[in-house]
Amino acid sequence: MGKPQHGGNGRGRSPFLTSYALTLAFITFVSVLYFKDFSSTLHQPFLHRPPRHHRRQISRPRNHLLVGVSDFWIEKAGKEQATAEPAEVQLPFAVGAAPAGCDVGQGEWVYDEAARPWYQEEECPYIQPQLTCQAHGRPDKAYQHWRWQPRGCSLPRQNSFEDKNKDIIEMETEEAYGMVLGAVLKWVESNMDPKNSRVFFVTMSPTHTRSKDWGEDTDGNCYNQTTPIKDLSYWGPGTSKGLMRVIGEVFSTSKMPVGVVNITQLSEYRKDAHTQIYKKQWNPLTPEQIANPKSYADCTHWCLPGLQDTWNELLYSKLFFP
Numbered sequence: 428m429g430k431p432q433h434g435g436n437g438r439g440r441s442p443f444l445t446s447y448a449l450t451l452a453f454i455t456f457v458s459v460l461y462f463k464d465f466s467s468t469l470h471q472p473f474l475h476r477p478p479r480h481h482r483r484q485i486s487r488p489r490n491h492l493l494v495g496v497s498d499f500w501i502e503k504a505g506k507e508q509a510t511a512e513p514a515e516v517q518l519p520f521a522v523g524a525a526p527a528g529c530d531v532g533q534g535e536w537v538y539d540e541a542a543r544p545w546y547q548e549e550e551c552p553y554i555q556p557q558l559t560c561q562a563h564g565r566p567d568k569a570y571q572h573w574r575w576q577p578r579g580c581s582l583p584r585q586n587s588f589e590d591k592n593k594d595i596i597e598m599e600t601e602e603a604y605g606m607v608l609g610a611v612l613k614w615v616e617s618n619m620d621p622k623n624s625r626v627f628f629v630t631m632s633p634t635h636t637r638s639k640d641w642g643e644d645t646d647g648n649c650y651n652q653t654t655p656i657k658d659l660s661y662w663g664p665g666t667s668k669g670l671m672r673v674i675g676e677v678f679s680t681s682k683m684p685v686g687v688v689n690i691t692q693l694s695e696y697r698k699d700a701h702t703q704i705y706k707k708q709w710n711p712l713t714p715e716q717i718a719n720p721k722s723y724a725d726c727t728h729w730c731l732p733g734l735q736d737t738w739n740e741l742l743y744s745k746l747f748f749p
């Protein structure tokens with residue numbers, strides 16, 4: 428509960444990248460939960476589908492994670508090999524075989540300005556700030572241009588995703604978010620029993636990165652804030668009402684009841700509750716940072732004890748007094 432979800436509405440971010448990342452997240456999530464959905468989602472003709480009786484048996488124990496599915500396949504294939512002709516074993520996610528004798532871990536770095544990097548640091552809004560070296564003043568760029576070349580073979584091109592660019596559909600953030608949530612819900616519906624389980628969804632945790640948002644005329648953020656916002660209608664620009672609407676719409680169709688723990692509005696008021704500068708600093712602060720504390724204030728996470736305790740109270744109340 429202490430880890431905020433990302434509540435950005437994509438403002439200032441490329442809608443393509445947002446949708447792309449959401450789509451990727453969607454594919455990854457669904458595939459980890461349930462491989463069968465993954466193969467049909469991608470419509471990859473080269474992806475081997477198991478024979479019908481395998482499929483039926485795999486679907487029966489519904490709450491299988493990917494690991495379980497793989498184990499089952501190997502075990503099953505082993506039995507068949509002992510009895511009949513060798514079974515065609517296709518590992519989940521596999522789209523081809525590795526070249527014989529190729530160890531991709533053995534090789535060398537090749538300087539390749541044309542092929543690397545794949546993207547520019549500033550193009551990807553999802554890199555954690557402890558990794559954005561250019562933004563943090565690294566003077567050289569050569570480190571971005573090295574390509575790993577295994578000895579005697581090549582790394583597969585990222586063709587399941589990269590070369591399928593033509594199949595990547597641009598969509599609105601709300602639509603992509605709805606797809607992700609719909610997939611989660613589908614999994615929940617087929618794996619959870621409403622007779623003995625309950626499902627809750629906690630809404631987005633907001634941030635307070637610009638004091639102008641709550642009407643201050645300074646150029647600040649959550650740093651030095653000591654009191655909550657009093658304006659009951661306050662809703663920060665970083666939190667999308669559109670996504671809120673999607674959440675409501677998706678869960679209203681659910682066969683499995685999903686309790687929505689709506690922490691967003693109450694957390695919006697708490698500009699005072701963020702960690703600010705009062706946290707373990709993983710890297711020593713620079714003299715510039717020390718001179719300007721708001722520049723490194725954390726306005727995303729929250730101090731504890733604090734706001735998250737209230738999130739838990741909401742959860743308990745929903746759990747015990749629905």
Ligand SMILES: *[C@@H]1O[C@H](CO)[C@@H](O)[C@H](O)[C@H]1NC(C)=O
Nearest residue numbers: 645647650651652719720721
């Ligand atoms: C933060 O508060 C301290 C103490 O009240 C004050 O000295 C300082 O100027 C404030 N800093 C900012 C950026 O508002």
Ligand SMILES: *[C@@H]1O[C@H](CO)[C@@H](O)[C@H](O)[C@H]1NC(C)=O
Nearest residue numbers: 630671672674675687689692
């Ligand atoms: C959460 O509460 C806010 C404020 O009352 C509302 O605008 C929003 O739609 C709610 N979200 C959900 C998913 O119910």
